[in-house]
Amino acid sequence: MDSVCVVFVTALILFFSTVVLIFYQNRFRLKSKSRNHQLPLGSMGWPFIGETADYVSSAYNVGPDAFMDKRRSMYGKVFKSHIFGSPTIVSMDAEVNRFVLQSDAAVFVPSYPKSVSELMGEFSILSINGSLHRRIHGLVGGFFKSHQLKSQITKEMQNYIQQSMANWSEDRPVFIQDVTKSIAFQLLVKALISLDPGDEMDLLRKHFQEFISGFISLPINLPGSKLYRSLQAKKKMIKLVQKIIQAKRDSGLSKVPKDVVDVLLNDASEHFTDKLIADNVIDMMIPGEDSVPVLVAIAIKYLSECPLALQQLTEENMKLKRLKDQQGEPLSWSDYMSLPFTQTVITETLRMGNIIMGVFRKAMKDVEIKGILIPKGWCVFTYFRSVHLDDSNYDHPYQFNPWRWQNKDMSSCSFTPFGGGLRLCPGLDLSRLEASIFLHHFVTQFRWSAEEDTIVNFPTVRMKRRMPIWIERVKD
Ligand code: HEM
Structure with a gap:
């Protein structure tokens, strides 16, 4: 028995020594590489876990900036680390980020945590690369930008908003993040599969909530686990x-596409399978579902803290409302989008709110940018949040100031709330349109006061208390 113990302990010691040896050999190899090719400064943290625990605990406790700011002051805007199971270059440099975003799949491909990639469809726009990705991105982006869809979304959103607002009570708080979430989901599902509100939509919403709850879970796919339940929900959605x-x-097939399914079914150059279409429709709900509600809820928070901006926004929207009432015409999508101050409010909310803090890419080969080496197989975390809140890019970056956009170029690489390059968000125009429509109806129909609420930035961005407000209807 004793000798079995000795053998076991010796094997254990040998195993751990080998692992530690490999880790430090790799580290040494990277150090010597760094001498030749300028791997940036930084720390790789502990064996295996790297700096993940540090990042996650500081992000949960004080927000993600603490980890980033500390390292930026020690190592500069680009540093090396080891987070989420991979050696990673973190970049808060706008030019490096632009280079990464603009590169194609021969250089960088998207990278997601294991639990997330397990949940993504094999052929979904989020996970595919190369020509198939370009084709689907082009088709979907073109449809989302089309006048026809914008007109349809505008009409539907006006209906859904009126229905929702008619039920708002002056006797209890309205939770902006919840009401917009419900509206945004209905619009998204209509644009994707032309499903109207009803039992089937409710069922889809229920499965979708179960599906996305698996995104922040351990990558263990066993009956009863969160990931397993999430995959089961996805199967039901696919069906x-x-x-x-x-x-x-x-x-x-309908000649004029009414939804994303029509767009993909109609494509003459590719014969997309049902599996590909279903994978895409479902995975498009992931970036599409939560982002606009959070954008609107954060805008309401910022406006409640900036009376001057709220006043100017209200005046601009009241002026348009009066004009349209006089003309006896409903508002079109271009009316909403042509409100200049409303657009600057949305832009400033995107800058400060950082709904998507950054994106991960994996290097397919050794890459050098601005003298910095990103070794093949490493990840890059393009951290937009720090770029958007950097005082060398924006004066008083933590101050909500929509007026800063009046003479500023939005296409600069210091402003990337929707990403960029081949993966630029195809929902960009729709998001702005939905936010504009909501703000218009909200400020022209209600006076309101907001309860105290805070923005939570990790693991995803949202309002802690779902942005409760008290309303009072404006008399005509
Ligand atoms: C405020 C709202 C939104 C923000 C801030 C946002 C942000 C982003 C960002 C940063 C990316 C780039 C991801 C990457 O490079 O890996 C992205 C991609 C994407 N977004 Fe959005 N998004 C928003 C709304 C929407 C909406 C409403 C939809 C509608 C379906 C949508 C659909 C997509 C899709 C399909 C992609 C993947 C594109 C690709 O990989 O080719 N997004 N979004």
């Missing part, structure tokens, strides 16, 4: 979407 695709195939 529902495939039923819709089949019904469309049976009834003949």
Whole structure:
């Protein structure tokens, strides 16, 4: 028995010594590489876990900036680290970020935590690369930008908003993040599969909530685990979407596409399978579902703290409302988008709110940018948040100041709330349109006061208390 113990302990010691040896050999190899190719400064942290625990605990406790700011002051805007299981270059440098975003799949591909990539469809726009990605991105982006979809979204959103606002009570708080979430989901599902509100939509919403809850989970796919339940929910969603695709195939394709399924079914150059279409429709709900509600909720918070901006926004929208009432015409999507101050409020909210803090890419080969080496196989975390809150890019960056955008170029590489390059968010125009429509109806119909609420930045950005406000209807 004793000798078995000795063998076991010796094997254990040997195993750990080998692991530590490999870790330090790798570290040494990277150090010597760094001498030749300027791997940036930074710390790789502990064996295996690197600096993940540090990052996650400081992000949960004080917000993600603490980890980033500390390292920026020690190492500069670009530093090396080891987070989420991979050696990583973190970049808070706008030019480096632009280079990464603009590169194609031969240089960088998207990278996600294991639990997230397990949940993504094999053919989804979020995970594919190369020509198939370009084709799908182009088709979907073109449809989301089309006048026809914008007109449809505008009409539907006006209806959903009126229905929702009619139920708002002056006797209890309205939770802005919740009401906008419900509206945004209905619009998204309509744009993707033409499903109207009802039992099927409710079922889809229920499965979707179960599906996304698996994103922040351990990558363990066993019955009963969060990831397992999430995958089961996705299977049910796929079944529902495939039923819709089949019904469309049976009834003949519509010449003018009404939704993303039509767009993909109609494509003449590729014959997309039902699996590809279903993967894309479902995975597009991931970036599409939560982002606009959070954008609107954060805008309401900033406006409640900046009476001057709220006043100017209200005046601009009241002026348009009076004009349209006089003309007896409903507002079109271009009316909403042509309100200059409203647009600057949305832009400033995107800058300060940082709904997507940054994106991860994996290097497919050794890359050198501005004299910095990103070794093949490493990840890059392009951290937009720090760029947007950097005082060398924006004066008083923590101050909500929509007026700063009046004469400022939005296409600069210091402003990337929607990413950039081949993966620039195809929902960009729709997001701005939805936020503009909501703000218009909100400020022209209500006076309101906001309860205290704070923005939570980790693991995802949202309002801690879902942005409660008290309303009072404006008399005509
Ligand atoms: C405030 C709202 C939004 C923000 C801030 C936002 C931000 C982003 C960002 C930063 C990316 C780039 C990801 C990357 O480079 O890996 C992205 C991609 C994407 N977004 Fe959005 N998004 C928003 C709304 C929407 C909406 C409403 C949709 C509608 C479906 C949408 C659909 C997508 C899709 C499909 C991609 C993936 C594009 C690709 O990889 O080719 N987003 N979004």
